[in-house]
Amino acid sequence: MSGPDPDRAQIDARVLAWLREPDAIDADPAATEARFTELALALFAHQFEHCPPYGRFCDGRGRTPTNVHDWREIPPVPTGSFKELDLRSFPAERVVHAFRTSGTSTERRGTLWLDTLELYEASLLPTFHAHVLPDLLERPITLRVLAPSVEEAPDSSLSHMFDTVLRAGGLAGGGFDVKQGRLDIDGLHRHIERARETGDAIALCGTSFAFVHWLDALAARNLRFGLPEGSRVMETGGFKGRSRVLERGELHDALGERLGLPPERIVNQYGMTELGSQFYDSVLRRPREPRRKLAPPWARVRVVEPTTGEEVPDGDVGAVVIVDLANTGSIQAIQTADLGRQVDRGFEVIGRDPGAEARGCSIAADAMLGAP
Amino acid sequence: MNTAAVREHLAGLQAAQKTLHELPIEARVSAVGRVLDAWSDAGSPVRVRLLAEHPATSGLSTENLAAGLELGLRRDGWGHAALEGLVEREAPKSARLAGVTTVLHGGVIPMPTLLDALAPLVLGSPVLAKPAARDLVTPRLLVESVAELAPELGACVAIADVRRDDDAAIDALLETERVIVTGGDDTVTAIRARLGRDTKLVAHGHKLSVAWLGADANLEVSAARLAVDVATWDQLGCLSPVACWVEGDAERARAFATSLAAALEAREQVTPRGEVEAAAAARIASERSDAELRSAAEGVVALHVGSTWTVVAEGDAAPRPSPLHRFVRVHPVATLAAWRTAMGSLRGHVAGLAHAGGSEADALELAQSVGASRATAFGELQTPPLDWARDGLGVLSALLA
Known part of the structure; x- marks a missing residue:
């Protein structure tokens, strides 16, 4: 296997250097605008050349490295396209890992091909620490994960993320509590009881639907836990097909009620398999400010009018587009399937109201398109 | 509308059923037929009002609504005569439903809304209709046109504009003998789970x-x-x-x-x-x-x-x-x-x-x-006749089964 493309190696080195700078996560995005733009444009030129479908796609839109001068002009690819196309900017023989979107065995699943995990891990750690464990150095914290381990789910980016956090150390203890596809409720309760005995804070992190299953079990057993001071919850992802569907606020209310946690100790993570970076609620990091999602300085979020792609004014609803420098091996500009709005130098993701009525009696065909 | 108002409506409809049952089926068909004749006449006052008021809530353009109604709500397929044919095929002379029917409307297309509310009346069951979120107009105009054109049925149909997050009011709505619902799979499943053991459900899922x-x-x-x-x-x-x-x-x-x-x-x-x-x-x-x-x-x-x-x-x-x-x-x-x-x-x-x-x-x-x-x-999909068995369910026979 030949070595990495020299241009790419240089871009990776520069992005990694940024991600590993102490306090990089605290930088004001405005202060790093020029640095971000320079790297994003260099990465665009690289991906334009080394991912031929993407290059032709951009060319078709009249956007090329010679006429794109602002990261906002970089054409984004929809997340759905990762289901059918190999959107890689490196040769197939350099693949070292693949993350896949969740789904059943018959569903078409999106794949993020990786030739290195270094950027992914370098991005996730400071972001997770800043938003979920900002007080890690001040107190011992145990981390329990309501998701499968990497051994059980090697293609899950979420499992890899938690594994990386656990391996990074600094925690009082931790581990995975989904085993062989099932939440080990009794095991989880033992860990919580142990934390209650020692008085150490516990961070419960995992998928939203796993928390719903756990809440249902707690309700069935009529159980409530008063978690130790400093404890917190981080939940992520959707529910559809995995548990009953709750609005995010309902989930947080139920968690707060069962676990004795105030709202500012419950954090939602917004992330997706197709992205190397993640976005978290601001409440643990900036408890006195309104809840919104914050991006690390090496990722930028635009909220655009879906048809024109033009940015909408702050506060207006539009489609969420992300440019993420940690995506050096695939495509950095991603058009998500979510609606959101920019607020207070962060953003909110607006989920569809699970009870909202459709205007028609027709059904969008993806609802039943299991098989490719 | 709150729970008490729903129960009040239901009590009124239950009382009205006696009058409805005293009418022979021919009289009920005649009354509903007059309503359908008006709705299937592009120049009738109710159609003019539908065209004027519907787009504001449904989001459809006026031109598209007009074209859709012209294709779908025609006198030859949706008038009195069509109803008589349907009754002859699907309902025996003695057909008479017991109790009130709740109709949970879905979507913005007027024809299924119209038919779901009128079919139980033909079979002698008063109707309590919850409008779809984006079509408040069709049910309201229907109630008004029944009162005007078929006054003998006027007390037998009412609207329950219940908030979908008002669980108590929704539960009260579902306490009737049968429920007709149009909605996605999640909606149908949720409604089915809330019904009493003896309540009949006629569900039209999204397709x-x-x-x-x-x-x-x-x-x-x-x-x-x-x-x-x-x-x-x-x-x-x-x-x-x-x-x-x-x-x-x-x-x-x-x-x-x-x-x-x-x-x-x-x-x-x-x-x-x-x-x-x-x-x-x-x-x-x-x-x-x-x-x-x-x-x-x-x-x-x-x-x-x-x-x-x-x-x-x-x-x-x-x-x-x-x-x-x-x-x-x-x-x-x-x-x-x-x-x-x-x-x-x-x-x-x-x-x-x-x-x-x-x-x-x-x-x-x-x-x-x-x-x-x-x-x-091609070009004729949007012209289903009155007796189209949506989802394979007969308009009347599904209620009688």
């Missing part, structure tokens, strides 16, 4: 329609006709085709896609598309980008985009997501057998099949193979 273009069909003519099926109701109806399979090679499918694009642009001039919510607009943009990217990658996908419509000529027969609002995929398929295989994941979710070319027998066989309850020529 879609598809089109088949046979090898001997004319492309230009077929495209113009299919554009009518697609544009009517902005593809929001279960009889709206979301994709067309073209018998032959990819080149023929691409040629049809080009014709269909031109036809949809022409329809836009006559029946403009209505409102598109941000979420739907985002899905359309995403699917357009995806097609663009696959075209760049594979070279076999072609994308046609207008200001309000999208046609994607696909390279294969595999169904793909459809964000609706005039977004159509055109697939090549070599044989009928290959089409049946491709339709595997959609089987059971198909309401209608439009066909061009081939024989009627072929079309019926195609429709049966995907479980469609309606098969028509």
